[in-house]
Amino acid sequence: MLFELTEEELLIRDTARKMAAEIAAPLAPVLDRGEGRAQFLENLKAFAEAGFMAVNVKGEFGGTEAGTAAFALAIEELGYACAATGVTASVTNMVAEVIQAVGTEAQKRAYIPNIADGTYPAAGFCLTESGAGSDPAGMKTRARRDGADFVLDGEKIYITSAEYAGLFVVWAVTNPEAPKGKGISCFLVEAGTPGLSIGKAERKLGQHGSATNTVHFDGCRVPASALMGRLDDGFRIAVGELAGGRIGVAALSLGIARAAMDAAKTYVKERRQFGQAIADFQGIQWMVADRETELEAARLLILSAAAKKDRGEPFGREASMAKLFASEAAGRATDTALQLHGGAGYCADYPVERHVRDARITRIYEGTSEVQRLIIARDSFRQ
Incomplete structure (x- = not known):
């Protein structure tokens, strides 16, 4: 194809x-x-x-x-x-x-x-909680009906862009008596709504420019018109949208990895040892070849998942494969790029040190690598 x-x-x-x-x-x-x-x-x-x-x-x-x-x-x-x-x-x-x-x-x-x-400036995706990360169906945030409104109470953690998001998509339990994952609904909540507050920014290993915050809901009242989709059907929405988000994380991983490898290739062509550029050593060439091959494979997995989504076909398995492979390939690529820089790669004077830190989270958010393997395996056994 x-x-x-x-x-x-x-x-x-x-x-x-x-x-x-x-x-x-x-x-x-x-x-x-x-x-x-x-x-x-x-x-x-x-x-x-x-x-x-x-x-x-x-x-x-x-x-x-x-x-x-x-x-x-x-x-x-x-x-x-x-x-x-x-x-x-x-x-x-x-x-x-x-x-x-x-x-x-x-x-x-x-x-x-x-x-x-x-x-x-941005929009926020409020799903993760302290006890409901890889298991979002276990969320505790509640939305109770009060006349013509819903009132939200609880908190979401690790929310990207929360400090400057103008709008949040928020998942909350609307039927605590329903089986796990069946009584969850989805709401649109604008920034500035009374009862919504943003916690301090997390101190993170990387991606420092992207704010990551806890979002608190304390008697946050929204009209019934803020309900998105059917009542108690929000978990299905979350699962479907996470699959699309994984294509984005896979693509982001690839971009970070490419930047690291391009920096490394430039460096090894300029850096000389034993009377020649270190790019001329076979060991260096093989390191580069392995990483470049993996990044090309990641690109094809991403495009495959994207093509299936655009055709309206089921794409969750392919999105998980792309996210798993691209994020882990990015980890290997950024680590290799740092190694190719030698001691210089460990110094903040060179961008590769930042790329290593920025790439690490891609194996965690939008579903950890372990969760992606579960999704892929379960789908494979159903075939």
Whole structure:
């Protein structure tokens, strides 16, 4: 099967690459130091105006309507330049897509354009809890009916972009008596809603430019119209959207890995030992060859999953395969890139040290590698 990119997909990839090189890449080391937030938000607005916050969303709602493959290509390029920018765009796209998939017409028209044009700097996906990470069906956040409203109580952890998200998709238990995973519903909650508060930013190993916070709900009242999809049917929505999000994480992983390997290849061609460039040593060449082969395999897995999604076919297994392989390949690639730099790679003067830290989380969020293996295995046994 050939994965020949369309002219539109190539245009989106090349535009993302150019913009990311011009505005995201120079800011990446600044963000890594915990600085540059104002410029980061300006950059997010610019990427939204260029169509990168709603790539796979219909034009009538302000989206680019370019498909999942284009989305993956864009996230890869953003991740190559700046992992924090890439993950912010990936999650924001995911929120726009879930609203398009299950929201009412009024919800779509009220919220998606604000995501697409950057009115909301980002959007948040509130699923994970302290006791419900790999097992989201075990969540404790509650939403009780009170007249014409729902009242939310609980908290979500590790929420990407929570500090500056304009909108949150929130999952909560609406029927505590239902079997596990059957009494969960999905809500849209705007930033600034009374009862919603954002905790302090987590101190993280990497991706410092991307805020990660706890989101608290304390008597947070939303109208019944904030319910998205059917009552008590939210867990099915979450599972479906996570699959699409895994394509984004896979693409982000690939972008980070490419950046690390490109830096390493440049370094080994310039660094000389024993009278020659270290790139001329066979051992170095084999290290590069192995990593480049894995990254090409990751790219094909990503495009395969994206193609199945765009054709309307089941793609969960393929998304898990792409996410598992790409994130673990990124771990090997960034580690190899650091090794190829020698002692210099361990110093913050070189970007590869940042790439190593940025890549590590990709094996955890949107479902750990272990969870991906469970999904793949269970689907394989059903065949």
